[in-house]
Amino acid sequence: MSVLVTGGAGYIGSHTVAELVAAGESVVVVDNLQTGHRGAVLEAFNVPFYNCDIRDTKQLVTIMNDHAVDTVIHFAADSLVGESVTNPLKYYDDNVAATGKLLQAMVEAGVLRIVFSSTAAVYGKPSRVPISEADAKQPENPYGETKLAIERMFHWTHRAHGLSSISLRYFNAAGAHGSLPIGEDHRPESHLIPIILQVALGQRPHIQVFGDDYETPDGTCIRDYIHVMDLASAHRLAVRYLREHDAGVNAFNLGNGNGFSVNEVIEVARTVTGHPIPAQVAPRRAGDPPQLIADSSQAQQVLGWTPVRRDLATIISDAWKWHSSHPNGYDDSTR
Numbered sequence: 001m002s003v004l005v006t007g008g009a010g011y012i013g014s015h016t017v018a019e020l021v022a023a024g025e026s027v028v029v030v031d032n033l034q035t036g037h038r039g040a041v042l043e044a045f046n047v048p049f050y051n052c053d054i055r056d057t058k059q060l061v062t063i064m065n066d067h068a069v070d071t072v073i074h075f076a077a078d079s080l081v082g083e084s085v086t087n088p089l090k091y092y093d094d095n096v097a098a099t100g101k102l103l104q105a106m107v108e109a110g111v112l113r114i115v116f117s118s119t120a121a122v123y124g125k126p127s128r129v130p131i132s133e134a135d136a137k138q139p140e141n142p143y144g145e146t147k148l149a150i151e152r153m154f155h156w157t158h159r160a161h162g163l164s165s166i167s168l169r170y171f172n173a174a175g176a177h178g179s180l181p182i183g184e185d186h187r188p189e190s191h192l193i194p195i196i197l198q199v200a201l202g203q204r205p206h207i208q209v210f211g212d213d214y215e216t217p218d219g220t221c222i223r224d225y226i227h228v229m230d231l232a233s234a235h236r237l238a239v240r241y242l243r244e245h246d247a248g249v250n251a252f253n254l255g256n257g258n259g260f261s262v263n264e265v266i267e268v269a270r271t272v273t274g275h276p277i278p279a280q281v282a283p284r285r286a287g288d289p290p291q292l293i294a295d296s297s298q299a300q301q302v303l304g305w306t307p308v309r310r311d312l313a314t315i316i317s318d319a320w321k322w323h324s325s326h327p328n329g330y331d332d333s334t335r
């Protein structure tokens with residue numbers, strides 16, 4: 001039995017591949033490298049890699065059959081919130097329609113288990129924190145809307161085809177493997193922690209703090225940062241759960257349950273890096289909710305998941321090891 005990982009050359013996907021390989025799973029990666037990096041799927045893993053789009057149903061069916069795939073973990077997506085607002089149809093095509101093609105290939109190949117990368121963005125601006133899975137889903141951008149639409153596809157494909165699924169709603173993924181040479185390399189980078197670390201590396205003059213007039217103790221936005229290897233372990237457990245249960249349709253939040261403000265994150269990064277990291281207050285970024293904090297008790301109870309790298313200094317320190325040893329990210333010249 002193998003696990004097919006779509007988007008396995010991306011940030012969270014490559015860390016999950018590392019986790020699965022370490023657990024003795026047989027893994028196959030499918031990635032069109034639109035934002036991923038060939039170098040993120042380490043040669044030492046000896047994992048089959050297909051430079052393939054998830055819309056290519058025919059090739060996916062062949063790959064699933066050739067590798068005796070029994071479960072898919074689906075990371076492949078567009079995930080820039082701002083771009084999704086200016087170009088929503090790209091997100092309906094690349095996220096919703098492309099996932100439809102992937103599910104079609106799975107049904108054709110008789111692969112009826114999927115773990116899906118969902119997001120806290122399905123909730124929009126929450127009415128309370130911590131957020132529970134049953135709370136209102138009111139996405140404020142097409143990115144979150146398309147992820148929610150995919151979650152709904154699982155409802156109907158379960159009824160029609162018996163496809164069982166676990167949607168994992170990540171809060172703010174951060175950090176890096178810590179011992180293997182993989183980490184975060186989005187181009188352009190939009191996430192707070194890697195941008196702060198680019199300031200520490202001298203690649204940017206300062207960090208812009210998007211708004212200091214929110215209704216939070218220090219006025220800056222609060223987020224729930226979750227270590228990428230804790231996300232990876234949740235995927236491993238989700239695969240196991242799907243194999244061992246007639247699981248139906250599930251969705252779980254993945255976060256630490258602790259919120260840190262933008263200013264607090266900058267302060268911890270100053271301590272970790274020993275760099276002053278100049279900060280400048282800038283206007284609010286459109287669509288940012290003041291606070292996002294997860295209630296992840298369901299993932300803990302049902303999957304047996306326990307995040308173990310919960311400390312923000314550990315998360316930033318692992319990210320710093322990656323960024324300081326790979327200041328220009330992956331070398332894509334050998335693609």
Ligand SMILES: NC(=O)c1ccc[n+]([C@@H]2O[C@H](COP(=O)([O-])OP(=O)(O)OC[C@H]3O[C@@H](n4cnc5c(N)ncnc54)[C@H](O)[C@@H]3O)[C@@H](O)[C@H]2O)c1
Pocket residue numbers: 006007008009010011012013030031032033034035036037052053054055074075076077078079094098117118119120169170171172173174186
């Ligand atoms: N990074 C976060 O904080 C975060 C938070 C919540 C949810 N997510 C979701 O988690 C998933 C992974 O995020 P990431 O940060 O690792 O992103 P990423 O861009 O690093 O990884 C996505 C990978 O999918 C590949 N891909 C995209 N479209 C494809 C297609 N049509 N066919 C084949 N491959 C394709 C890309 O090349 C890339 O390697 C995404 O679905 C994202 O929406 C991320």
Ligand SMILES: O=c1ccn([C@@H]2O[C@H](COP(=O)(O)OP(=O)(O)O[C@H]3O[C@H](CO)[C@H](O)[C@H](O)[C@H]3O)[C@@H](O)[C@H]2O)c(=O)[nH]1
Pocket residue numbers: 079081119120121170171172173190191192193195207208209210211221222223262285288292
């Ligand atoms: O240069 C920056 C970058 C970010 N921020 C702030 O830092 C916080 C975190 O921002 P990120 O862009 O790192 O993360 P988001 O919370 O916006 O987004 C994350 O959570 C979303 C769900 O709400 C989506 O899932 C998305 O993919 C995921 O990256 C926000 O308050 C943002 O305004 C800054 O102040 N300056």
